[in-house]
């Protein structure tokens with residue numbers, strides 16, 4: 500069976516790996532010249548409840564992407580304000596490790612292949628093929644939309660501070676195009692508490708070598724550097740952040756840096772003139788986005804309606820994963836949904852029952868609860884991640900958060916899901 504996966508971020512890569520493991524012939528189409536999408540500038544994994552979700556996936560045998568990341572870790576088990584036992588992957592090396600794993604599994608990767616149209620059956624329910632910007636046509640039995648929600652430039656202009664020239668490089672490769680949207684589906688927008696739409700990405704990258712030797716040393720040795728900000732230099736962007744797990748006072752009162760290869764600065768943007776006034780940052784320079792002094796990418800403006808098995812409503816052979824599947828923020832969240840979508844696409848094409856994660860697992864509660872929440876206006880104003888904010892609170896309330904690997908594996912085994920993705 501032939502499956503086309505559109506979008507090579509963490510969700511598309513995880514879906515590709517899983518569908519290939521389940522025996523499908525997989526073609527992965529990516530708009531830019533690199534895999535990992537927004538994962539090219541992320542790096543934080545296993546913080547707070549993401550540890551539990553990662554271990555649940557490992558127990559089910561769906562941890563190929565986590566294992567690829569683990570070969571490229573810069574720091575293990577670090578803490579920073581509000582976050583425990585985080586690992587940081589190297590954003591420079593990880594895309595290569597992921598590509599190698601996908602090639603081992605036989606995934607056919609097409610870069611600079613931006614899907615720009617879709618051919619549907621006469622009754623508009625089934626996708627027959629998609630076509631990229633270069634005119635190449637890809638026929639398949641099933642499709643997965645993993646195009647994310649970041650950008651394109653007009654969204655950053657309309658809802659944010661304009662294009663900040665981020666790693667997505669829309670001017671060069673063309674902006675994101677949603678496969679669900681191309682099939683005529685109306686998509687959902689995240690709302691902000693002030694009534695505006697979308698959310699701004701919550702971190703920037705500084706060239707490490709543009710910082711003082713003391714800061715570089717702290718980053719190399721500890722993975723983290725917390726630099727208190729005098730009151731007059733504080734900027735409060737907490738409420739606009741996509742990643743609400745970092746909307747804590749400490750992130751406005753301090754510059755918090757994490758070592759992901761570059762220095763990941765945990766704020767959506769920060770004016771360069773002000774940054775240069777902070778000791779140690781006199782020569783600081785943005786690596787991503789280039790205009791990190793002014794803004795960042797806007798996200799969550801194109802999510803689709805889907806079931807808990809990640810089948811897209813109203814389309815017969817279309818599944819979705821990652822941010823496309825809802826207000827789930829993060830690499831771990833993208834990978835969890837990617838694995839499930841890849842697995843279920845093959846189940847569907849084989850005429851076998853679709854898998855839903857049980858809600859006794861953190862991954863099951865996340866997928867089901869976010870879907871329910873997105874049906875309410877209040878729910879559309881929240882962001883959901885295993886690592887903080889309302890979903891992590893819920894995991895704690897429901898007793899779903901654990902860092903006991905033995906307990907997590909036993910629970911998965913008792914639910915009859917051990918090795919289901921292996």
Ligand SMILES: Cc1cc2nc3c(=O)[nH]c(=O)nc-3n(C[C@H](O)[C@H](O)[C@H](O)COP(=O)(O)OP(=O)(O)OC[C@H]3O[C@@H](n4cnc5c(N)ncnc54)[C@H](O)[C@@H]3O)c2cc1C
Pocket residue numbers: 505506507508509510511528529530531534535536537538540541542543544612613614615645646647648649674675676677678700701702703796820821822823827828829830831833
């Ligand atoms: C600056 C920043 C820092 C972050 N830091 C972290 C972090 O440290 N830890 C963490 O867990 N999360 C982090 N996140 C969030 C996390 O990266 C995302 O939530 C997650 O990786 C989304 O994955 P995705 O695959 O759904 O979407 P994306 O990463 O957006 O990937 C979608 C892919 O689809 C491609 N695409 C779009 N349209 C088309 C088309 N028509 N045809 C072909 N390809 C197309 C895009 O080019 C892109 O590669 C960060 C996000 C940003 C923006």
